[in-house]
Amino acid sequence: MTTVSNDDLFAYALRLGDDSLILGQRLGEWCAKSPEMELDIALMNTALDVLGRARGFLTYAGQVEGNGRDEDALAFLRDVEAFGNVLLVEQPNGNFADTIARQFLFDAFDLPFMEALAASADETLSAIAAKAVKETAYHLRFSREWTIRLGDGTEESHARMQAAVNEMWPYVHELFEMDAVEERLCAAGVAVDRAALRDRFERTVADTLAEATLTRPETSWRPVGGRHGRHTEQFGHLLAEMQWMQRAYPGCTW
Amino acid sequence: MKDALSGPDPREAAFQATVDSEGKIEPKDWMPEAYRKTLIRQISQHAHSEIIGMQPEGNWIGRAPTLRRKVALVAKVQDEAGHGLYLYSAAETLGASRDDMVDALIDGRAKYSTIFNYPTLTWADIGTIGWLVDGAAIINQVALCRTSYGPYARAMVRICKEESFHQRQGYEILVDLCQGTAEQKRMAQESLNRWWWPALMMFGPSDDNSPNSAQSMAWKIKRLSNDELRQRFVDQSVPQAEYLGLTIPDPDLKWNAERGHYDFGEVPWDEFMEVLKGNGPCNRQRMEARRKARDDGAWVREAALAHAAKRAARAEKSAA
Numbered sequence: 001m002t003t004v005s006n007d008d009l010f011a012y013a014l015r016l017g018d019d020s021l022i023l024g025q026r027l028g029e030w031c032a033k034s035p036e037m038e039l040d041i042a043l044m045n046t047a048l049d050v051l052g053r054a055r056g057f058l059t060y061a062g063q064v065e066g067n068g069r070d071e072d073a074l075a076f077l078r079d080v081e082a083f084g085n086v087l088l089v090e091q092p093n094g095n096f097a098d099t100i101a102r103q104f105l106f107d108a109f110d111l112p113f114m115e116a117l118a119a120s121a122d123e124t125l126s127a128i129a130a131k132a133v134k135e136t137a138y139h140l141r142f143s144r145e146w147t148i149r150l151g152d153g154t155e156e157s158h159a160r161m162q163a164a165v166n167e168m169w170p171y172v173h174e175l176f177e178m179d180a181v182e183e184r185l186c187a188a189g190v191a192v193d194r195a196a197l198r199d200r201f202e203r204t205v206a207d208t209l210a211e212a213t214l215t216r217p218e219t220s221w222r223p224v225g226g227r228h229g230r231h232t233e234q235f236g237h238l239l240a241e242m243q244w245m246q247r248a249y250p251g252c253t254w
Numbered sequence: 255m256k257d258a259l260s261g262p263d264p265r266e267a268a269f270q271a272t273v274d275s276e277g278k279i280e281p282k283d284w285m286p287e288a289y290r291k292t293l294i295r296q297i298s299q300h301a302h303s304e305i306i307g308m309q310p311e312g313n314w315i316g317r318a319p320t321l322r323r324k325v326a327l328v329a330k331v332q333d334e335a336g337h338g339l340y341l342y343s344a345a346e347t348l349g350a351s352r353d354d355m356v357d358a359l360i361d362g363r364a365k366y367s368t369i370f371n372y373p374t375l376t377w378a379d380i381g382t383i384g385w386l387v388d389g390a391a392i393i394n395q396v397a398l399c400r401t402s403y404g405p406y407a408r409a410m411v412r413i414c415k416e417e418s419f420h421q422r423q424g425y426e427i428l429v430d431l432c433q434g435t436a437e438q439k440r441m442a443q444e445s446l447n448r449w450w451w452p453a454l455m456m457f458g459p460s461d462d463n464s465p466n467s468a469q470s471m472a473w474k475i476k477r478l479s480n481d482e483l484r485q486r487f488v489d490q491s492v493p494q495a496e497y498l499g500l501t502i503p504d505p506d507l508k509w510n511a512e513r514g515h516y517d518f519g520e521v522p523w524d525e526f527m528e529v530l531k532g533n534g535p536c537n538r539q540r541m542e543a544r545r546k547a548r549d550d551g552a553w554v555r556e557a558a559l560a561h562a563a564k565r566a567a568r569a570e571k572s573a574a
């Protein structure tokens with residue numbers, strides 16, 4: 001058994017926490033704005049699930065780091081370059097189709113990912129993932145069904161859904177990116193081998209897009225960098241909103 | 255039917271007898287048209303209040319100061335959406351349609367609680383809304399658990415349970431602020447100063463000026479008068495404010511040993527009437543946000559219907 005370095009484990013728990021936190025922050029922006037009251041409830045439900053796992057991952061990251069940082073210190077007191085989430089989850093909500101495309105592509109990856117992480121040699125990561133699997137199965141059902149409804153709905157919804165998939169598609173490649181941290185943790189049985197998830201992801205996408213009468217986009221543009229703190233311009237605005245209270249009133253208990 | 259008969263409708267006497275003996279009226283029972291209309295108006299207003307109430311609180315989801323508070327706030331707003339849907343369903347048992355009720359809201363024909371036309375300017379407002387606004391709502395709703403219309407009474411029982419959880423969460427936010435820095439405590443006091451009088455207005459006009467009350471009391475839709483409920487709220491809130499170390503912004507507030515209640519100053523009814531007419535600080539933006547959500551989402555709802563129709567047609571074709 002390979003020994004696992006705390007630095008690696010910290011980085012890994014942190015980026016998984018960031019993926020969930022930033023997606024939850026984006027979903028929360030839909031509150032009272034969605035096309036139907038039932039959809040407000042569904043989107044907030046997904047937000048609650050991913051924020052819940054963000055808390056688990058970030059708390060664990062703080063413990064592993066051992067410098068006394070808790071979930072809130074990590075969520076609210078880091079700047080852009082210290083966030084390790086993928087660029088997909090920080091993409092703005094856009095219209096409902098854009099949000100559904102972002103969510104569907106994330107969920108199609110996230111379900112096999114969480115299933116694999118549930119088998120991690122790290123007990124805490126494994127426990128968080130085991131809970132997430134059940135939630136994500138539901139998220140995927142929701143986002144997949146809406147992808148199909150919008151794709152195979154009206155002419156307008158079809159055009160919007162195709163445009164949304166085209167817009168989000170380049171960002172899926174980063175979900176499969178492995179760096180040295182993840183390679184080492186993977187060898188130790190802690191991290192998930194992302195490349196191994198690609199086939200299942202592609203099958204889910206192909207089945208869903210076919211049923212939705214949508215076309216799988218082809219693109220040579222494969223933006224990456226989120227894992228290493230190189231984010232999109234909108235990301236700073238997201239942090240400005242999310243972190244405002246802790247920045248304006250430092251050191252308070254809330 | 256009534257016009258065709260020479261005397262009073264015997265069904266009306268039977269209806270009133272059920273109400274008088276604390277029985278529940280159920281959707282399929284006969285009921286006076288005015289009772290039905292009053293209930294549709296009241297229940298839909300209540301549903302609208304839940305839905306509009308998501309906006310001032312949703313305004314702070316993105317900025318909640320900790321992850322624990324953020325999750326609690328999202329869950330709370332989600333509960334409110336659920337209450338709204340639950341109440342629209344209760345109104346639908348009386349023959350109203352949700353689409354019509356929502357249209358009436360957006361066209362400005364239907365009312366909702368005036369409290370949600372005030373802005374949430376600081377994080378303390380999220381605490382104050384939980385403490386005072388949910389607190390006032392609970393006082394109204396506990397009384398409504400005994401209302402004569404069965405589906406409404408049962409909806410209230412369930413909603414009250416969740417609301418009391420919300421109220422505790424709100425109060426807990428204020429406890430943290432009041433035990434925190436001087437700046438945090440000032441934030442809490444400033445928030446109370448803005449919300450106190452609007453919260454008292456939530457019980458409606460004083461009994462002398464409440465045109466619909468007498469009939470609603472006779473039908474036991476309403477169980478306690480506006481002023482009785484308001485007094486309960488003041489009596490409950492004063493010691494809670496004292497515990498926080500906050501000052502209620504009413505110089506006339508004082509304990510009256512003879513009555514066994516707190517006396518309090520005159521509610522600024524002019525302001526209430528203005529907000530009711532649509533001239534509160536946020537009436538326009540609340541309506542505009544609802545209208546925008548409806549209009550921006552039209553293509554999504556159309557797509558869902560179109561897709562369902564396609565599926566049904568395909569199923570029919572494959573069955574044939």
